[in-house]
Amino acid sequence: MIEFEAPKPIANQTFVLKTVAEEMMRSKSRYFDEHEHEIPYDYIEFMQTVKRATGAGSLVPREEKKKEDEDPNKPKHPPIGYQMLASIAEALAWGDVGMYLCTPGGLLGAAAVQAAGTPEQRQKFLTRFLGEKPVFDAMCMTEAGAGSDTSAIRATAVLDKATNEWIINGEKIFVTAGDKAMTAYEKFDKGFIVVWATLDPKAGRAGMRAFVIEAGTPGVRVEKLEHKLGIRCSDTATIVLQDARVPFDHILGSPTIETDTSKGFKGAMATFDATRPLVAAGGIGVARAALEFVIEKLAENGITIRYGLPRQKLTNIEREVIDMEIMLRSAWLMIIKAVWMADNKKSNALEASMSKVKAGDIGTKITQKAVELMGPLGYSREFLLEKWFRDAKITDIYEGTGQINRLVVARQILDYRSSELR
Numbered sequence: 001m002i003e004f005e006a007p008k009p010i011a012n013q014t015f016v017l018k019t020v021a022e023e024m025m026r027s028k029s030r031y032f033d034e035h036e037h038e039i040p041y042d043y044i045e046f047m048q049t050v051k052r053a054t055g056a057g058s059l060v061p062r063e064e065k066k067k068e069d070e071d072p073n074k075p076k077h078p079p080i081g082y083q084m085l086a087s088i089a090e091a092l093a094w095g096d097v098g099m100y101l102c103t104p105g106g107l108l109g110a111a112a113v114q115a116a117g118t119p120e121q122r123q124k125f126l127t128r129f130l131g132e133k134p135v136f137d138a139m140c141m142t143e144a145g146a147g148s149d150t151s152a153i154r155a156t157a158v159l160d161k162a163t164n165e166w167i168i169n170g171e172k173i174f175v176t177a178g179d180k181a182m183t184a185y186e187k188f189d190k191g192f193i194v195v196w197a198t199l200d201p202k203a204g205r206a207g208m209r210a211f212v213i214e215a216g217t218p219g220v221r222v223e224k225l226e227h228k229l230g231i232r233c234s235d236t237a238t239i240v241l242q243d244a245r246v247p248f249d250h251i252l253g254s255p256t257i258e259t260d261t262s263k264g265f266k267g268a269m270a271t272f273d274a275t276r277p278l279v280a281a282g283g284i285g286v287a288r289a290a291l292e293f294v295i296e297k298l299a300e301n302g303i304t305i306r307y308g309l310p311r312q313k314l315t316n317i318e319r320e321v322i323d324m325e326i327m328l329r330s331a332w333l334m335i336i337k338a339v340w341m342a343d344n345k346k347s348n349a350l351e352a353s354m355s356k357v358k359a360g361d362i363g364t365k366i367t368q369k370a371v372e373l374m375g376p377l378g379y380s381r382e383f384l385l386e387k388w389f390r391d392a393k394i395t396d397i398y399e400g401t402g403q404i405n406r407l408v409v410a411r412q413i414l415d416y417r418s419s420e421l422r
């Protein structure tokens, strides 16, 4: 059976999320855009309270679901953890995507632990998100010479056999929430970063592993914060690692290099399969904000969209708005499919990348078209539309650019390895 209605727990939270988005995010959107690197403490603390009360708001789906599944007397509910996260991402990004990226409680680092860690590691690193104070985490993959081409990563991890610790060296750039995760802010608890490094630079992707590095580890420092076009509320850090020592069991996955496989890298890919649809959902939230703004402003000027009329009877502006709606809805359906697959433990690499490509594309197109249709209203700082136009582009850049995700899609469809199609 195909079911398009939102499951009850998701439908039930819609009103709360909309209220948070309107009251706590939209009202502060311009302020945090203009005061880059200021931390939205009120939003963060509020979301921490909500998250503790409901278990929502994290990139890690609730583990309690499993216990429910094990009880034979309880009625079985379909798993909806990732679908829930996608709808949270969409709704909060509609409020402000930069602030949404400041939501505490498990971001990309936590998703990597969830995807590539053992049950013990998940217990060790992820339970902190349910504590009283907000906690942040981050994922550090990108380097100056290694963005799309992750096999070029030069950060190294060497095992010190005497102490059984990994010694990590390297420099990571463009780390979302890296500052909040690693800098000792009074109001936050100790966070962590997940750093991708190579055990053997000659082994290519087969040698790549992720390591959890706790805030406060000697040899790790936040070097600088980027000044950005959009999502200015979200910190994007450069993190330098100089002989940073981490315990042996902080490696995610096996410490042994199997040269004929790229298992280590597959851990990273498993993270992206989980997070790309959620990043896409955030992009949809921004696009929906822009589209609704257009519809609202047109209505204020007496123009309503006459849905249902044959296309040739519509005005040009009606056709444009309907086309934007089609783009938005089709992109959302792709996300729903990708998260449904993740929830049902089906391999979703193809759908995850497809949903990300689509959301990146339509996000930039819709916000651009919205600015165009609104003319000066779209260009003026009096309204948030120009900001959404700037915010939208990031969906097409982080978590793999549009081009890279297209390559992933093509490889999946044509059954090519990355060495055969790049």
Ligand SMILES: Cc1cc2nc3c(=O)[nH]c(=O)nc-3n(C[C@H](O)[C@H](O)[C@H](O)COP(=O)(O)OP(=O)(O)OC[C@H]3O[C@@H](n4cnc5c(N)ncnc54)[C@H](O)[C@@H]3O)c2cc1C
Pocket: 108, 138, 139, 140, 141, 142, 144, 146, 147, 148, 149, 173, 174, 175, 176, 177, 228, 231, 236, 394, 397, 398, 399, 400, 401, 402, 403, 404, 407, 422
């Ligand atoms: C705001 C922000 C936040 C970020 N957050 C994080 C984070 O939390 N963690 C993290 O690790 N990284 C993060 N990134 C980094 C981001 O993932 C990279 O910028 C992205 O992967 C592209 O890498 P690059 O910048 O090195 O560009 P390049 O790889 O140099 O790419 C430049 C251009 O060439 C294209 N290109 C490259 N290779 C190919 C190819 N084979 N075929 C066709 N086109 C190609 C790309 O699509 C792009 O258009 C963030 C970036 C930004 C801007």
